[in-house]
Amino acid sequence: GEDVEQSLFLSVREGDSSVINCTYTDSSSTYLYWYKQEPGAGLQLLTYIFSNMDMKQDQRLTVLLNKKDKHLSLRIADTQTGDSAIYFCAEIANQAGTALIFGKGTTLSVSS
Amino acid sequence: GAVVSQHPSWVICKSGTSVKIECRSLDFQATTMFWYRQFPKQSLMLMATSNEGSKATYEQGVEKDKFLINHASLTLSTLTVTSAHPEDSSFYICSARSGTGGGTEAFFGQGTRLTVV
Numbered sequence: 001g002e003d004v005e006q007s008l009f010l011s012v013r014e015g016d017s018s019v020i021n022c023t024y025t026d027s028s029s030t031y032l033y034w035y036k037q038e039p040g041a042g043l044q045l046l047t048y049i050f051s052n053m054d055m056k057q058d059q060r061l062t063v064l065l066n067k068k069d070k071h072l073s074l075r076i077a078d079t080q081t082g083d084s085a086i087y088f089c090a091e092i093a094n095q096a097g098t099a100l101i102f103g104k105g106t107t108l109s110v111s112s
Numbered sequence: 113g114a115v116v117s118q119h120p121s122w123v124i125c126k127s128g129t130s131v132k133i134e135c136r137s138l139d140f141q142a143t144t145m146f147w148y149r150q151f152p153k154q155s156l157m158l159m160a161t162s163n164e165g166s167k168a169t170y171e172q173g174v175e176k177d178k179f180l181i182n183h184a185s186l187t188l189s190t191l192t193v194t195s196a197h198p199e200d201s202s203f204y205i206c207s208a209r210s211g212t213g214g215g216t217e218a219f220f221g222q223g224t225r226l227t228v229v
Binding site for chain 1 (some may be wrong): 118146153154155156158161205207218219220221222223225
């Protein structure tokens, strides 16, 4: 079945760049997402990338996709303390009514 | 962007009672809604897929008689935890998609923290 793996923790200093990595197994994934979850809150969509793209940039966020290796990364430039949260990688196949498959989440801790 | 409203945000109930959680899509029609459960420091586990006007599809290991899902309209799905027990305490999150294609964004409610005492 589908599986999404992420490293569990990442600690960076304020101002540095953060890179969160994710691997997935389903080669039929058409869209891959990054969600952010702050303590006690729901999920906020940060960005997503279509599987025929290699890179997508959105302000401080850069998503890199290596479809051959089924590897996805999220780079946050100039990381701020407000970026401290859990970041979830998720995938979806191109099927109507299909739910997202989530990784376990990476806890990003930003120190000042 | 589209908004999914989940209510209540938190609830405390006594063991043996039932609790209903509502999930509404406020500005779009959601033919499909999803219910997830999240344990502390863990990922979201899909519980069931709810289609408007039909029975929900439950994931393996999820008791359909315990977690009753109703999707009576295109904007409302409810999850009822029946005869709740302390082990049902968790964070429940609903999600709705605004379209049927794989690329349509999934919007999430803010989650419901259920504590059974």
